[in-house]
Amino acid sequence: MINLVNVNMTFHGKQILKDINLSVKQGEIMVIIGPSGSGKSTLLRLMIGLLKPTAGEVWIHDREITAMDEDHLNQIRLEMGMVFQYSALFDSMTVGENVAFGLRQHTTLTEQEIRQVVRRKLRMVGLSGQERAMPSELSGGMKKRVSLARAIAADPHIVLYDEPTSGLDPIMSATINRLILNTRRVIGATSVVVTHDMASAFYIADRIAMIYKGSIIAMGTLEEIKASTNPVVAKFIAGIVGYTDKGRTKS
Numbered sequence: 646m647i648n649l650v651n652v653n654m655t656f657h658g659k660q661i662l663k664d665i666n667l668s669v670k671q672g673e674i675m676v677i678i679g680p681s682g683s684g685k686s687t688l689l690r691l692m693i694g695l696l697k698p699t700a701g702e703v704w705i706h707d708r709e710i711t712a713m714d715e716d717h718l719n720q721i722r723l724e725m726g727m728v729f730q731y732s733a734l735f736d737s738m739t740v741g742e743n744v745a746f747g748l749r750q751h752t753t754l755t756e757q758e759i760r761q762v763v764r765r766k767l768r769m770v771g772l773s774g775q776e777r778a779m780p781s782e783l784s785g786g787m788k789k790r791v792s793l794a795r796a797i798a799a800d801p802h803i804v805l806y807d808e809p810t811s812g813l814d815p816i817m818s819a820t821i822n823r824l825i826l827n828t829r830r831v832i833g834a835t836s837v838v839v840t841h842d843m844a845s846a847f848y849i850a851d852r853i854a855m856i857y858k859g860s861i862i863a864m865g866t867l868e869e870i871k872a873s874t875n876p877v878v879a880k881f882i883a884g885i886v887g888y889t890d891k892g893r894t895k896s
């Protein structure tokens with residue numbers, strides 16, 4: 646369970662997030678949509694404690710994390726996995742070492758146990774036998790899948806995804822979408838997915854929250870979002886106000 650209470654975030658005097666209240670239920674897939682620069686990635690980084698809000702509270706299960714020191718935050722992060730926007734694999738490590746990284750750092754599993762987990766997670770993302778490959782040998786979609794295998798290596802209670810389908814063709818996007826659903830089914834993880842890909846949002850979301858200029862302007866099930874009378878929401882989901890490949894919004 647994730648709970649954001651009156652969260653505000655300011656960078657260099659500019660308010661990026663305003664009075665955000667967001668509750669993600671156990672096992673739910675919450676999708677965050679919104680134009681480029683509206684504060685979506687910032688929201689994810691607040692949830693995993695990489696940023697501290699200027700004001701407000703961030704609750705992970707029953708613990709409020711904003712005032713925690715790094716040691717306590719690291720303990721909380723053991724229960725969380727994050728799939729970063731650009732996969733963020735360690736280029737000098739093999740695929741297997743990437744997936745094993747967190748397990749080696751933070752668990753007491755033996756090497757044999759770690760190898761078994763790595764094999765299982767790579768199988769889950771359709772990359773069986775790729776342990777020895779280097780990230781540079783992989784396509785973008787494969788890198789995303791390795792990144793997902795790494796994020797779920799320790800069976801986290803919470804998985805955060807930052808633009809998991811960006812830059813992928815429709816077939817690979819569909820594969821990633823199915824993996825997100827499968828991850829929730831297999832490990833029961835509470836999931837937050839930031840995306841500008843409306844097809845993906847519609848496919849995987851239990852609920853959708855739309856951020857616009859730092860505020861949540863709509864939240865609800867797919868049907869509720871589709872029925873929104875807010876013109877900004879209606880235009881966004883119809884693709885009229887949206888994200889372009891150049892990272893700018895059009896209106």
Ligand SMILES: Nc1ncnc2c1ncn2[C@@H]1O[C@H](COP(=O)(O)OP(=O)(O)OP(=O)(O)O)[C@@H](O)[C@H]1O
Nearest residue numbers: 656657661679680681682683684685686687688892
């Ligand atoms: N560490 C930082 N320091 C200063 N400004 C920042 C920082 N991180 C984000 N910002 C600013 O906050 C705003 C929101 O950024 P954020 O990355 O959260 O948006 P986003 O909705 O995820 O955008 P995109 O869809 O393009 O990834 C942007 O104007 C960005 O420049």
